[in-house]
Amino acid sequence: MPDLGGTIAAEATPPGRGAVRVVRISGPLAGPFLESHFHPVGPPPSEAPRRLCLGELRREDGRPLDRALAVLFLGPDSLTGEDVAEIQVHGSPGVVRGCLDLCFRFGIRQARPGEFLWRAVSLGKMSLTEAEAVDAMVAADTEALALRAASALGGRLAGRLSGLSARLLELRAAWEARLDFPEELGEAASPQETAELEGLASGLAALAREGEIGARMKRGWSVAIVGPPNSGKSSLFNRLLSRERALVTPHPGTTRDVLEETLEIGGLPLVVKDTAGVREAVGEVEGLGVERGLEAAAASDGTLLVFDASKGWGEEEEAVLARLERPPILTLANKRDLCSAGPTHPGALPVSALTGQGLDELVGALRAWMGEVPPTGGEIPPAGERQAQAVSRAAAAVAEALQGHREGVGLEVSLSALSAAHRWLREALSGEGSDEELYERIFSRFCIGK
Missing domain, CATH: 1.20.120.430 (tRNA modification GTPase MnmE domain 2)
Incomplete structure (x- = not known):
């Protein structure tokens, strides 16, 4: 196993630009690093532990790197059980890189994945189950x-x-x-x-x-939207996402590739897939798109079969149904706003991707299909x-x-x-x-x- 001793440092916030980013340090050099490179406006962090101190982060030559906030947690009353320093800097990648480089030149090394929690478990600050729960929380x-x-x-x-x-x-x-x-x-x-x-x-x-x-729950559920060309599959896909993700035109065969997006329904993840309209393809490229769509439907947990309610259910829809590996979980009579009669297929749910009619009922039906999954089920779940x-x-x-x-x-x-x-x-x-x-x-x- 690599050496897990010494003082370590790493960014504790996600990479990228933002208002604030945090560099975390753990080990015996945490306090000395702040004394050397952090110049506070008031009392230094060593004299006011567990309190945020405003000051200037400076390089070895005295030039300021950033105006920052710093806090020092003295062991064993810290995350890891060691002395821990946290420095809040402006969310510039250059500032974070400069802060970490200061740490490394000071004799602090780069932390390895999970090493802060590893130290916390090793020093009895938390159990292994709690450490895994923290990881699960970050990944939620x-x-x-x-x-x-x-x-x-x-x-x-x-x-x-x-x-x-x-x-x-x-x-x-x-x-x-x-x-x-x-x-x-x-x-x-x-x-x-x-x-x-x-x-x-x-x-x-x-x-x-x-x-x-x-x-x-972590794996999530997946549904593929299938149906004949121009039945409004991509419009329904966009309506579910509340944004224009798929290209919509009046010309059949517009959708070629499978588009995937994840929604959250009732706190649960649902991957929705928009697929090419199923028909006898006009050309090789469209044919490949149709086959990919059918493969995506077969690989999904369920399918939503969409048809144009203004045209009604006919041979085209029956042909789509025959090419599915299993029955759809829902049949949707789309474009309900264009017709006054009810759906022309038994059990079809009337919806309108254009107006949003029936979308609440569709989301409710999807949530019911996903099952009633309580947050804890009455037990404390494994982490x-x-x-x-x-x-x-x-x-x-x-x-x-x-x-x-x-x-x-x-x-x-x-x-x-x-x-x-x-x-x-x-x-x-x-x-x-x-x-x-x-x-x-x-x-x-x-x-x-x-």
């Missing part, structure tokens, strides 16, 4: 994902996993004692132990379901994919132990499954393997400033 693309990540912060998830692990260990110890001392304790599990096993199976199964929900997989395997092992116990296979066989479950819970809590393996598997994929 929707409010629902952010709420799930927040529920794992503050040690609640670690406490839940620790409690399940302790109960599992206690049950294992009781059954191992029965195997070692059958005459004194009896060879069969007591009703209380059976009830405890059932409770553990139920609790872990609920936690595993939360992991599955979280993975699904990340690694943890969710470990919890899922622990749940499967306990379910196996319970099934074997009900079938009377004997405590020894069920104990083997409980031992496996306990190992997976330890993996969920603190990881397994050396420091190098743990860093490479978990922290190396975090952003550098975390």
Whole structure:
């Protein structure tokens, strides 16, 4: 594993231009760096820790680099447990680069991905589950994902996993004692132990379901808009996005490539794909576009079949339906504003991409199709994919132990499954393997400033 000692620095805000960007420093040189290069208007950060100080960031030759704010957190009362400095500069890439170069010339090195959180975990400032929750929070693309990540912060998830692990260990110890001392304790599990096993199976199964929900929410859902040419697919695509993303003309075959955009519906991510109109293609290029559109529809979780309500449902629409690999989740009678009669296909939802008529009903139908996914489902969800997989395997092992116990296979066989479950819970809590393996598997994929 690369050396993770010394003092480190990195930008804690996303790259690019902005009003303010932050450089974070952690280690024994954090305070001395501020004393050397930050010249405050008032008391220096070392005399006013945990308070923002206004001053000037200067180069070695005394020339000012920027007017900045700086704060010093003295260890162990800091993010990492070490002395930590944070410098707020104007959001210029040149200023940030200059600040970091000052740090590196001062003997501070570039932080590696996730190294700030790695130090926090190593020094006991947060648990591994909390560190992964921070990473999940940073990666959250929707409010629902952010709420799930927040529920794992503050040690609640670690406490839940620790409690399940302790109960599992206690049950294992009781059954191992029965195997070692059958005459004194009896060879069969007591009703209380059976009830405890059932409770553990139920609790872990609920936690595993939360992991599955979280993975699904992160992956999102996808729908492809398909239909004959000039049925208003691109107009509907633009209406859903509330902007002109796709080119719209009265000429059939305008759309050739598949366009994709992500919407947030009820806090959940939905990828919407605009595809070429399905017909017997006029030319090779249009034919390729049609095939790509059908492939995109097949690869999506669902399809929206759009037809022109002013023309009605006919052979053209039937031909499109026949080329889909599975039935559409919704059939939309578009251009409803151009006709007074109802839709000419059973179950079709009348909409108008031009006026927005029926769009609320369409969004509601999509949200219902995506399913009712509560932010936490009543449980504290696993913080990340690694943890969710470990919890899922622990749940499967306990379910196996319970099934074997009900079938009377004997405590020894069920104990083997409980031992496996306990190992997976330890993996969920603190990881397994050396420091190098743990860093490479978990922290190396975090952003550098975390």
